[in-house]
Amino acid sequence: MRNIFRHRTRTIATLAAISLGVASLIIAGGFVRDALVQLGEATIHSQTGHIQLTKEGFRASRARASESHLIENPEQVKALLTGLPGVEELVARINFSGMVNNGKRDLGIVGDGIEPDAEARIGSFMHYVEGRPLADHDGDGIVVGEGVARTLNLAIGDQVTLILSLAQGAVNTRDFRVVGVFQSFSKEFDARAVRIPLAATRELLDTESAHVLVMTLSDTQETARAVNAVRARVAGFGIEVLPWKELADFYEKTVELYDAQFGVLRLIILLMVVLSVTNSVNMSLFERGREFGTLQALGNRPARVFELIMTESALLGLLGAIGGMVLAGVVAWIVSAIGIPMPPPPNSNMGYLAVIRLTPGDVLGAGVIGLVATCLATIIPARRASCRPIVEALRHGT
Numbered sequence: 001m002r003n004i005f006r007h008r009t010r011t012i013a014t015l016a017a018i019s020l021g022v023a024s025l026i027i028a029g030g031f032v033r034d035a036l037v038q039l040g041e042a043t044i045h046s047q048t049g050h051i052q053l054t055k056e057g058f059r060a061s062r063a064r065a066s067e068s069h070l071i072e073n074p075e076q077v078k079a080l081l082t083g084l085p086g087v088e089e090l091v092a093r094i095n096f097s098g099m100v101n102n103g104k105r106d107l108g109i110v111g112d113g114i115e116p117d118a119e120a121r122i123g124s125f126m127h128y129v130e131g132r133p134l135a136d137h138d139g140d141g142i143v144v145g146e147g148v149a150r151t152l153n154l155a156i157g158d159q160v161t162l163i164l165s166l167a168q169g170a171v172n173t174r175d176f177r178v179v180g181v182f183q184s185f186s187k188e189f190d191a192r193a194v195r196i197p198l199a200a201t202r203e204l205l206d207t208e209s210a211h212v213l214v215m216t217l218s219d220t221q222e223t224a225r226a227v228n229a230v231r232a233r234v235a236g237f238g239i240e241v242l243p244w245k246e247l248a249d250f251y252e253k254t255v256e257l258y259d260a261q262f263g264v265l266r267l268i269i270l271l272m273v274v275l276s277v278t279n280s281v282n283m284s285l286f287e288r289g290r291e292f293g294t295l296q297a298l299g300n301r302p303a304r305v306f307e308l309i310m311t312e313s314a315l316l317g318l319l320g321a322i323g324g325m326v327l328a329g330v331v332a333w334i335v336s337a338i339g340i341p342m343p344p345p346p347n348s349n350m351g352y353l354a355v356i357r358l359t360p361g362d363v364l365g366a367g368v369i370g371l372v373a374t375c376l377a378t379i380i381p382a383r384r385a386s387c388r389p390i391v392e393a394l395r396h397g398t
Contacts, residue, residue: 113201
């Protein structure tokens with residue numbers, strides 16, 4: 001420790017390089033983690049829920065509203081799942097596709113028949129730019145995506161006609177009144193999506209079945225446990241149970257992309273720390289050449305000198321890592337208290353307020369990287385200093 005603080009200016013500069021590198025890793029990792037968490041929650045609470053139950057073969061079918069893969073007894077399945085710990089909502093949906101007509105032109109749409117009040121609690125990330133969500137009392141209400149409203153020039157209160165084809169080839173129509181225009185996280189979804197009450201959908205399609213049962217949980221981290229519990233209860237019913245990550249393949253692709261980008265960033269910061277520490281250590285060891293020569297002249301073996309230098313480097317790296325973790329914690333707390341307004345991601349409608357989301361694993365991992373980088377940067381200079389002939393070492397230094 002005395003050797004570390006012998007040259008305070010150089011030590012402070014080295015500590016600053018290590019601390020800034022560690023803090024940068026932690027803050028960047030926290031920013032990326034928050035982006036993924038918010039993307040996941042937006043996906044869950046605007047489209048997929050935490051868990052979806054469908055008839056076996058429904059996901060493999062090319063038809064979004066396949067008539068041959070309906071859950072025939074959705075209320076019975078709901079009753080089986082009542083009382084599961086951590087479950088907030090369990091609702092039925094019927095998928096359909098058809099046409100919407102505003103009296104002047106038609107637009108092909110994909111839609112969902114929903115349980116309005118329960119879906120309003122699930123869809124906390126569904127933003128209504130006009131009007132309001134559907135309610136249970138809206139027998140003839142319809143909400144449309146922003147892209148649908150823009151294409152058909154729809155406003156709140158306008159009447160539209162929904163045209164659906166039945167499996168038998170018949171065509172059913174019904175008039176609806178627009179009560180809301182929504183934005184989800186996806187522009188493509190909003191350009192074709194509509195939602196109507198489940199009761200109206202069943203009347204149009206002449207069915208009491210459902211395509212999907214959507215479940216939301218109080219804690220997203222409990223999804224895997226809940227999936228196993230649900231599968232155990234519906235075993236034998238021919239029902240497939242899928243977590244939200246398997247339903248949102250774009251999320252997994254986004255995670256892979258961010259991991260690759262963050263891996264490159266981690267490598268760049270590691271190289272910066274190694275180069276900064278290497279330069280500082282080289283200068284320090286050159287100036288202390290006479291000291292190391294004297295140590296060897298007094299009987300210390302080169303291995304002992306190498307051990308001494310590496311111990312100093314490890315202590316320096318430890319102090320820098322702790323400083324970086326503290327700095328990152330302070331910066332994360334300040335930034336998270338203020339928030340960072342972010343623009344909408346690609347193919348999305350809505351921006352979000354980013355924070356720095358820290359986890360113990362990320363913080364400790366960055367600290368270890370800082371410590372290891374410092375030790376790696378010292379190995380070659382330490383070996384060179386410890387193996388220098390005694391006579392040559394005594395001629396150098398101050």
